Amino acid sequence: MPKETIVRTIDVKKTYLLGKIPLDVLKGINIEIHKGEYISIMGPSGSGKTTLFNMIGGLDKPSEGKVYIDEVDIAQLDAYELAWLRCRKIGYIFQTFNLIPVMTALENITLPMIFGGMNTDDAMNKAKQLLETVGLGHRLHHKPFELSGGQQQRVAIARAFANDPAIILADEPTGNLDLKTGTEIINLLKDMNKQKFVSIITATHDLKMLDVSDRIVWIRDGMVERIEDRANLDIKVGQFENE
Amino acid sequence: MAETYKKVEKQIVLPLKNAFQMSLRSIRIRFGRSSIVTMSIVFGIAFFMSVMTNNVFISNALKNGPESLKVILQQGAGENESKEIWLISLSLIVCTVGIINSMLMSVTERSREIGTMKCLGALDHFVVELFLIEAFIQGIIGSLIGIIIGVLFTTISLLFQYKGIIFSVFPGGEILKYSLMALILGTSLTMIGALYPSLLSAKMEPAEAIRREV
Numbered sequence: 496m497p498k499e500t501i502v503r504t505i506d507v508k509k510t511y512l513l514g515k516i517p518l519d520v521l522k523g524i525n526i527e528i529h530k531g532e533y534i535s536i537m538g539p540s541g542s543g544k545t546t547l548f549n550m551i552g553g554l555d556k557p558s559e560g561k562v563y564i565d566e567v568d569i570a571q572l573d574a575y576e577l578a579w580l581r582c583r584k585i586g587y588i589f590q591t592f593n594l595i596p597v598m599t600a601l602e603n604i605t606l607p608m609i610f611g612g613m614n615t616d617d618a619m620n621k622a623k624q625l626l627e628t629v630g631l632g633h634r635l636h637h638k639p640f641e642l643s644g645g646q647q648q649r650v651a652i653a654r655a656f657a658n659d660p661a662i663i664l665a666d667e668p669t670g671n672l673d674l675k676t677g678t679e680i681i682n683l684l685k686d687m688n689k690q691k692f693v694s695i696i697t698a699t700h701d702l703k704m705l706d707v708s709d710r711i712v713w714i715r716d717g718m719v720e721r722i723e724d725r726a727n728l729d730i731k732v733g734q735f736e737n738e
Numbered sequence: 739m740a741e742t743y744k745k746v747e748k749q750i751v752l753p754l755k756n757a758f759q760m761s762l763r764s765i766r767i768r769f770g771r772s773s774i775v776t777m778s779i780v781f782g783i784a785f786f787m788s789v790m791t792n793n794v795f796i797s798n799a800l801k802n803g804p805e806s807l808k809v810i811l812q813q814g815a816g817e818n819e820s821k822e823i824w825l826i827s828l829s830l831i832v833c834t835v836g837i838i839n840s841m842l843m844s845v846t847e848r849s850r851e852i853g854t855m856k857c858l859g860a861l862d863h864f865v866v867e868l869f870l871i872e873a874f875i876q877g878i879i880g881s882l883i884g885i886i887i888g889v890l891f892t893t894i895s896l897l898f899q900y901k902g903i904i905f906s907v908f909p910g911g912e913i914l915k916y917s918l919m920a921l922i923l924g925t926s927l928t929m930i931g932a933l934y935p936s937l938l939s940a941k942m943e944p945a946e947a948i949r950r951e952v
Contacts, residue, residue, distance in 0.1 A: 574861060578859045582859020597760075
C-alpha cells in the first residue's frame with residue numbers, strides 16, 4: 496500500500512532571540528509523516544520538541560525552511576486559510592489541557608464545530624457522541640474546574656476530534672497526569688488513531704508512548720538524532736504494563 | 739491543492755448569537771473584573787447626567803418657573819459653563835483610561851484562552867468581536883445605572899434645595915434626551931476603551947499566546 500504523506504518538513508529552522516543572543520532551537524529538521532500513522536517525537540526537555548510541534552501545527556512560523564501539510568506550504572496561507580487549517584485539518588491537545596474555563600465540557604467541544612459552520616443542534620449531538628466515545632457521557636455539563644485532570648484531557652481529546660481532522664497534534668498529553676491516567680489517555684489516543692485513521696503526532700518524553708507509536712523520532716539539540724520503526728525497536732515496555 | 743484552500747475563505751464563522759452567549763457568560767463568570775469596568779463607566783456617566791440634569795432644570799426654571807424660584811436661581815447662577823465642560827470631559831477621559839487599563843489586564847489574564855480559541859480556528863476578528871460585545875453589554879448596563887444614579891441624586895438634591903416647587907418645572911423631556919445621549923456616549927466610550935486591548939490580543943500568534951504565563 497503506497498503511503499500518503501500528510502506532513503512534510505524541509506530544513507525547518509527556528510531561532511529565538513534571548514535578549515540580543517540568538518538561540519537556535521531547531522537546526523534543520525526533515526521529517527515525513529504518513530496518513531494514519533502514530534508518531535512520537537521524543538527528546539529531553541529543551542530539545543525543541545514543542546517548537547517543532549508548533550511549526551507542524553501552524554501555530555508559529557519557522558525562521559527558515561518549509562512545512563507542508565497535505566502538500567500545501569503553510570507559509571503561503573493567508574489568515575483565513577490558516578484558521579481553516581487549524582479548525583478542520585488539525586486537532587490540538589496540550590499538556591495543560593487548555594479548555595475554555597467559562598464553558599462546559601459539551602460547549603468546549605462544540606466550539607470548533609461552530610467555527611466550522613455547523614449549526615448548534617448538530618454540533619451538540621456530535622459533541623455528545625464524542626464525549627461518550629471518550630467515556631465522559633455522564634459529565635456533559637460540567638465546567639473544566641469541576642473535572643479531574645484525566646477527565647479534562649479526555650474532553651480536550653474529544654474537542655480535538657470534533658471536526659474530523661486528518662492530524663492530531665498532542666504536546667505532552669500525559670505530562671500533567673499520573674501513571675495510570677496517562678496510560679488510559681495513551682490507549683484512548685491509540686484507539687482513536689485506529690478507529691478514525693487519523694495521524695497522531697505527539698511530542699513527549701513519556702516512555703509509555705513508545706509502545707503504541709508506529710515510529711519514533713528522537714530529537715536532540717534541535718536535530719533529528721534518529722528515526723526508529725517500532726517493529727525494529729527492542730524495548731520491553733509491553734512487559735512493564737503486564738507487571 | 740492550493741485551490742481547495744482558496745475556496746474555503748469564508749467558511750470559518752462565529753454566528754452573532756453564539757458570540758453574544760459567550761460574551762454574556764464571560765461577564766457573568768468574571769463578575770469581579772467586569773464590575774470594575776462597569777463601575778468606571780457608571781461613575782463617569784452619573785457625573786455627566788448629574789451636571790446635565792442640574793443645567794436643564796435651571797434653564798427650564800428660568801424660562802417657565804414661578805417668579806419666586808427665578809429670583810433664587812438668578813442669585814446663584816454663575817458663568818461656569820466652560821468649567822463644567824472641562825470637568826465632564828476630564829471625568830470621561832479618566833473613566834475611559836480606567837476601562838483600557840482594566841481591559842488590558844483582562845486580556846493578559848485570558849491570553850491562554852485566546853490562544854486556544856485561535857488553535858481551534860478562531861479568526862483574529864472573532865477575538866476582537868467577543869471583547870467588543872462584552873464591552874457593549876458592560877457599557878449599556880453601566881450607562882443605565884449611571885443615568886439612574888445621576889438623575890436620582892440630582893433630583894433629590896434639588897428637592898432639598900427648592901422643595902416641592904421643582905416638580906412644576908421638572909424638564910422630563912430634556913432629561914430623557916440627555917439620558918439617550920449619555921447611553922450612547924457611555925457605550926461607545928467603553929467600546930473604544932476595549933478596542934486597543936482586544937486588537938493587541940488578537941494579533942498574537944497562538945503559540946505565543948498559549949506560552950504566556952500570567
